[in-house]
Amino acid sequence: MEKVRLEIDGKLVEAEEGMTLLQAARKIGIDIPTICYDEKMAPYGACRLCMVEIGRNNKTRLVASCVYPVEDKLVVKTESERVIKTRKMILELLLSRCQSGPIETLAKKYGLEKSRFPGEDTGCVLCGLCVRYCGEIKKANAxxxxxxxxxxGVAFLPEIAPKVCLSCRECFTLCPGGKVVTESLDGTWFPPLGWQKKV
Ligand code: FES
Known part of the structure; x- marks a missing residue:
């Protein structure tokens, strides 16, 4: 496999072609916050929390590091002023839908008490981890x-879930907002479509 050399936060990294910027950064111990990424599944690029600033020929732009592939001679900044400002705004958007779990923890880390954006704490930020895990890994699509x-929002499919979920429940631990767990514990395991309005 071809090797690619790039710079991340001032450190030179040798990565394999096809790796993402997130993978290359993690390889050298640089932590980029993520919500919708899970290495077991195909990158999804939904939450945008993993934004980094990339530069080439004096031009810079923001990209989602979990889906952007490494490029030779690319200069990447994971904590530039622009990145932090954008990350905080994204966290505010996520906070407007979910105020618990890793989103709450990250918001505190970035000095955010609450979101300026209106919204309802549904516990679901549409990261798709439960949906993708069930489809990609378990092939159940429940x-x-x-x-x-x-x-x-997300919902269990009443025609599939009762047959497969009780013996699985593996998506529970993936949910950053705990929504899937909440739904299962309060006795509404397989609610009809529209369940999220009841929260
Ligand atoms: S972790 Fe990259 S977009 Fe969500």
Whole structure:
């Protein structure tokens, strides 16, 4: 496999072609916050929390490091002023949908008490980890996205979930907002579509 050399936060990194910036950064111990990324699954690029600033020929731009591939001679900054400002705004958006778990922890780390954006604490930030895990890893597709816009959420599929979820429950630990767990513990295991309005 071809090798690529790039610079991340001033450190030279040798990475394999096809790796993402996130993987290359983690390889040298640089921590970039993520919510929708899980190495077991294909990158999804939904939360945008893993944004980094990349530069080439005096031009810079922000990219999602979990989906952006390494490039030779690329200069990457994971904590530039622009990155931090953007990350805080993204965290505020995520906070408007979920105020617990890793999102709450990250918000505190970045000095955010609450979000300026209106929203309801649904516990679900649409990271898709539960949906993708069930589809990609378990091949069960027992949970899926539903609704549009602010009504968008995830729901167990009543025709599949009762047959497969009770003996699995593996998506519970993936949910950053604990939504899947909450739904299962309060006795509404396989709620009909539209369950998120009841929160
Ligand atoms: S972790 Fe990269 S977009 Fe969510």
């Amino acid at each position: 949970i899926g996205f539903m609704g549009r816009g602010v009504e968008r």
